Every structure is written in structure tokens, then in C-alpha cells.
Amino acid sequence: MTFAELSVYLDRLESTSSRNELVKTLAELYTKSSPDEIQPLTYQIQGRLVPFFEPVEIGLGEKLVIAAIAQAFATANAEVAKLFGRLGDLGLVAAQLAGNASSSTLPVTEVHARLMDIAGAAGAGSVEKKRSLFASLLKQVDPASAKHLVRMALGRLRLGIGDPTVLDALSFAKKGDRSLRPLLEGAYNRVSDLGLIAKTFWSGGEDEVTALKITVGRPIRSQLAERLPNPEAVIRRLGLVAVQPKYDGIRVQIHKNGAAVRVFSRNLEDYTLMFSELTAAAQQLTDDTLILDGEAIAYSKELEEYLPFQLTASRRRQHGIEQAAQELPLVAFVFDILYRNGRDLTELPYEERLALVDEVIAGSTVLLPAPIIKTDSVEVLTKTLLDSISQGLEGVVVKRPDSKYQAGARNFNWVKLKRHTSGELNDTVDLVLIGYYFGKGKRADFGVGALLGGVYDADNDRFASITKLGTGLSDAEWRQIHERADQLQVDQRPARVDSILVPDVWLKPEVVVEVMADEITPSPRHTAGRVGDEPGFALRFPRIVSFRSADKRPEDATTVKEIAELFRQQRQRKQPA
């Protein structure tokens, strides 16, 4: 397949506003690709060269891309910059300057290899090198390809293709329906690499996909927790439980392979360098290969206090890493082990895994075992919850002692209990911003009046509206939202957004905010949880508590299924049996 052919598909994917169409178009693209093309192609449609957890970025800044376009089309930098001012998108600038360059025959695989060379250029003279390599690539392609290449190089090719959409498309391409999604998703939960899955599926079929194993160096999708309203409900449902403090930090998965250690976040970012003290601590461990799961949190030894999430999150930075590590050192509470010396441990009961955690990290002052208390008593659980809260922690996570580790699952093997608030909802939810309404009065100065928030419909890989949001933000935060929204606004409803309400401006679903609300109510105006003529759900008196884009991808937002469960629990509380 040529890159020009791929670009025709990218144009089609970009212009569709229907999620089904997205899946069908992608499936058609897949049926036309060979086993060696399908891997690079799968990364490219998500604007990448490698899986999300590999920190390889083409990483050309605007200035460099302007220079490369100028070089490719023998135009002055100033002329390119002027066109950019007019068109607002360097991709369109490149397409215009490429004029009527005829469709080129560069294969997708070659373009991928050349982009990898650009990404890999380092050291003295690398800026020049990147510019020339990219310019020569632009020179060889047609206008549509130039447009997409430029967007990829800038990290702005966002067609809004979520991971489940890719899995659905793979299934469709082979079977004509979604029936293979569970099998593909299972593999995805173990390896987090869509390109690898696509390639394995194409060359080896279902059996080889099923055989894809957990491997050190490739993150595993995190097991997540369900909610229950109170300790009584927990003991009633789970019986004997292992109770652990819920640390309000950042989830980390630590992979050790000999001296090589990598640290991944829950949304598959690489934190190896940023969280250097965790990396160094893992290097000291004696086992050869390990995968540990835990929560990194800034802890003040002087105050003997856990510090708030915002401080831990401030450690995610590109510059001044060493100084930050000194000023705000992290510890990680390790609450699971998934792999040790070549052995997959995910099938072991939780209690056994936890005993191994103690053994493996014994003696470390940075990697600490998360303590547990085992109980089937409501009183003990309540007291442990209150103790945790009084220590400045978020609450507790309760786990079934006999449960295995289910990668990517959110189920009642793990349940989180947090402090109660006066409202009906005792937990916050994470929403994705999908649009905004122009403001009146003072708000108009910030360019945004109210926001439209959505939750994630994981089955259909869509974002369904649940509430308008108007309160909770400071003036500075409204301004910040406006700035972000400027970069995310799109002309039409994105294909993955499902909403009856039509905001003044649609946004690409990317920004995640944490929201507190009083209760969930049925609502015909919103699509979250709407089935046929049945109304959807809305939030009552929602207010934004914090921005969560630091540690959450849009697909990590609260799901429609969780909202339905919260609504059910809320109704039970109102009408006790």
C-alpha cells in the first residue's frame, strides 16, 4: 500500500461523523493491507510511529516544520509562515504548496521507516538533519499525503480513532462483524500494543493472538476498581476482604529486566526518567525480571504526610527533573506483582501475590509494601476507612483475597470506598469535555460560558453527553479552558461524540475534568445511558473539582456503565429495603 492510498483513507476517516462509518472505513483499509504493512499503518492512523508506551515522537516543532516546508517547495520561510497565519494549519499549507504534485508511489512501510529516522536523529546537527530528511519526504508526495505527514510530524494527526475502534475494525475486516473484539481486547489488555496485535492477527490468526503473553517492557492494562456506597455494602457483597489504604497519587507499573527498568503510567506514558527515584530503587532489587503495580505518591518525611495529588502530578515534567526529585521525592506503595523471573503471576490469588510483593521489595526505602488488613467485619472496615481518611488518604481499596489479576477489567474484585460528602454522590466522576457554549457577561470575556461534559461508552467507544458544566472554576481556569478549547475545536460533531444537545462549539474529546455532583437524575436531554426511548442520565448541580488530563486519557473517564451502577446504588439508598 502506498502512503498516497493511506492518505485517501485518512481523509475519509477525518470527514466522517459516524462511528460505524469509522469502523467500516478502517476495516476496508485493513483488508487492503499486508501483514508487514499493518503494524506501521496501525500506529500511523493514531498519529504515531510506535505504540503509545514507547517514547518515540517525530517531535518536529512548528518552526522546524515551516523550514522543512520552505525547503521542500523552494519557498521563503516568511511566505510559509504567512500562509500558516491565513490557513491556521501547517498541514493545509503543505498541501497547498505541494500544488498538483501527482500521486506518489512511496510505500507506507518506507514512509514509516523514514519518519523513524527523523525521530531517531540526535546530537549535533540533528536539527538540520531532521529538517532535510522531512523536506525530502515532503517533496516526494502528493498534496493529501503532505498534509497528513505534516500533522503527524507535529503530533497533531488526531482522527479520534480510539483503541476499541481499531479492535472492532480488525474484527470486521476478518469476520464482517465485531465478534472477535473480546479475543482481541484480551490480548490488548496483556500487551497494550495495537500494532503488534494487528500484525499477529494478520500473520497468525486468532490462535497466535490468544498466545500473546505478558512481557517485561510492555505495560499491562491496569486492573481497576468498582464503587460501593459504604462498608455494609462491601461486606455484604464480598464477605472476607483485604483492605488497603487508597493513596491519591499516580498509578505506576514498574518493569525490571536485569538492569533495565521502565516505569509506565496507567495511561501508558513512560515515566522512567521523570520518576527516577522509583527507577533507581527497582534497579536495586535482586530479582532478574519483575512487573510491579503500585501508586507513586509524594511523601514528606519531615511532615510525615502524604502530599496532595497535585504535588505528585507536578513531578510529571520534562525539565528540571533532578531538582524536582530532590524537592519532592516520591515513594511507591506497591500493591501487586504480575510477573517474576519469567513467570506470569496474574493467575495467582491476590493474597499469594501480595506475599511475594513483601519478599521482592524487602529492604527498599522507596518501594514500600501497601499494608493490608483482612476482615469480614463492617466495624473493622469502617474503622480502617476512617483511619485512612484521618491520615490524609483518599479512603480504602478493598480486594477479594482469592482473586486473580484481571488486566484492563473494572469489577467487584476490587472496590474503592472514599470519604463521604454531604451530597448524594459520595464520589467524584471524571468527565470529558465535548463542547462549549458562548458565555454572557463576564464569562464572555473568557470566550466560554458553559461546557458540555460526557462520559465514556466503552462498548461502543463513544463519548455520551451527561451534563452542562458551569461552576467550580476560577477566572484563571476559565481562561485556561478557553486556550485549550481553541486547539481542540472542530467544525462538526466528532464521530465518537454522541449528543442530542448541540453546543456552540464542538471539541475533540480530550480534556478530562473531575466533577462533584449532588445526584444522578434521569434525563431525556442527555445520551449517557439512553436506550431506545428510555431517558439517559444527567448530573445534578455539577461542579468541576480538578483537571485530570495529567493522568487520564479520555477513555479513562467514568463510563456509562459506572454511572448506571451509581444511579442504581443511589436509588437503593433512597428506598432502603
Ligand code: ATP
Ligand atoms: P479515582 O479517580 O477514584 O482515583 P480512578 O478512576 O483513578 O479512581 P479506580 O479504578 O476507580 O481508578 O480506582 C483505583 C485507583 O486507585 C488505581 O488506579 C490506583 O491509581 C489508585 N490506588 C490507590 N491506592 C490503591 C491500592 N491500595 N490498590 C489499588 N489501587 C489503588
